[in-house]
Amino acid sequence: MGDTSTALIALGGLAAAVTAVLVLxxxxxxxxxxWLLVLCFVPIWVGVSVGPFWSAITLVTILAIVTCSGSIELSPADGFMAAFFVLVIAQYALGMTSLAGAVSAVTEWLIPYLWGRLVLTRVSQEFLFRAIAVIAGAAAALALVEAFTGTNLFALVTFGSDSLASVWAPLQPRGGLIRAEGAFGHSIALGASLSLATAFLLATKWRILVKLALLVVIAAAIVMTLSRIGLVTFVITVALSVLVLPALSRGARLLTAAAGIVAAAVIVPFIGRVFLEAGTEAGGSADYRLDLFSVLQVLRPVGAAPDITGLTVNGDYLGSFARSIDNALLVTAMRVGWAPTLLLIVVLLCTILPIVRRGGANAASIAIAAQIPGLFAVAFITQYSTFFWFTVGLAVSLNMAARRQPEPGGIPQASHFAERLTSPALLPAPTRGGSR
Structure with missing residues (x-):
């Protein structure tokens, strides 16, 4: 009877998945x-266990990828990402890394990256940017309600993984206030994700007053996360957008910069008071992130680092970091080695380097560039990880599209010169007496 019911459940799940794919x-x-609604409003602990635990956002991302039928032009970043994937799978097959490390790399990094590469084969850039801005704005508004009421409705959701819920559902106090975290399970994840969304908001074609109104809501929500990482990455995102985002007019740049100055005058004193009241908690948090670099001495080129619980190396006790490593690049190197981590760094460089080229910036590349400082202070956690790698994939797609277009004011290619030189309009007109 049990086998029959299990088979029926599996059959029903398969039918639901096929129906969902056809509809989507x-x-x-x-x-x-x-996908965006699940990203912003479904906690990471909601999902199903089929072998490993599959979160709702991972399942929806896979469904979204399956619905794509368009082709994309491959880039060098894709090659480095593929090499990372092959290395991680090989390490797991050889017992050099854990199942959790391999599954995390595939489900939280590779799959969202692939969806980011494919999404523009399904919808237009403008629609995508507007959808991100609207849904992120709604998530920010809900975070403000949470901050002012002290109640997080998402923490009451119990369906899914109890172990993950026990880690991410509890709320975080700081300076006598509850830090807003929405459905993201952590205030830093919410703040960093809203910062990512800010670049897309500023790149929409909405009127500047609409953009500023949503920008204020998002900024206020990031402030209520009481996260220094969220605030710093938000400021960098806005500053880079004002400086290099092609979609902004001169008037929009000036208004956004002016609004930022006014907001800073209000926000900085408030944040200063909160961190002053937080005292040793906030200071200890900063010191801990600096001390993390002592873990570098146990990294391996490939494969997971040794268990650091109770480990002392060259007089440094590393066991205090065994529970959590708030550094995305360092924790990646701990799980799979520093050589695969270098591949991911190269992918990020491929994503953000076009910013330095005139007219080469886009919303996704700006969003990722602004997150780089934060990667040294937070791991790839909850939905932030998914949103980050989706944005990396999207940035690669936008960079590839920009390379196919002539640079504004740029020098024509050699083929264009040849075409112009052989144009009849540019050839010397024959004289009446013929050529000499």
Missing amino acids: RAAPRVTVVV
Whole structure:
């Protein structure tokens, strides 16, 4: 009887998945909206256990990828990402890294990256940017309600993984206030994710007053996370957008910069008071992140580092970091080795380097560039990890699209010169007496 019921449940799940794929394939905009809603409003501990635990956002991301039928032009970043994937799978097969490390690399980094590369084959850039801005704005508004009421409705959700819920559901106090975290399970994850969304908001074609209104809501929500990382990455995102985002007019740049100065005059004193009241908790948090670099001495080129619980190396006790490593690049190197981590760093460089080229910036590359300082202070956690690597994949797609277009004011390619030189309009007109 038990085997029959299990088979029926599996059959029902398969039928539901096929139906979902058919529906989402026929409605690409619905696919994107559903993915963003799950990203921003479904906690990471909600999902199913089939072998490993599959979170809701991972399942929806896979469904979104399956609905894609368009082709993309491959880039060097794709090659480095593929090499990272092969190395991680090989390490797991050889017993050099854990199942958790391999699954995390595939489900939280590679799969969202692939969806980011494919999403523009399904919807337009403008629709995607607007959808991100609207849904992120809604998440920010809900975070403000949470901050002022002291109640997080998402913490009451119990369906899914109890172990993950025990880690991410509890709320975090700081300076006598509860830090807003929304459905992201951590205030830093919410703040960093809203910072990512800010670049897309500023790149929309909405009127500047609409952008500023949503920008204020997002900024206020990031402030209520009481996260220095969220605030710093938000400021960098806005500053880079004002400086290099092609979509902004001169008036929009001036208004955004002016709004930022006014906001800073209000926010800085408030944040200063909160961190002053937080006292040793906030200071200890900063010192801990600096001390993390002592873990570098146990890294291996490939494969997971040794268990650091109770480990002392050259007089440094590393066991205090065994529970949590708040450094995305360092924890990646701890799980799979520093050589695969270098591949990910190269992918990030491929993503952000076009910013330095005139007209080469785009919303996704700006969003990732602004996150780089934060990677040294937070791990790839909860939905932030998914949103970050989705944005990396999207930035690669936008960079590839920009390379196919002539640079504004740039020098024509050699083929264009040849075409112009052989144009009849540019050849010397024959004289009446013929050529000499």
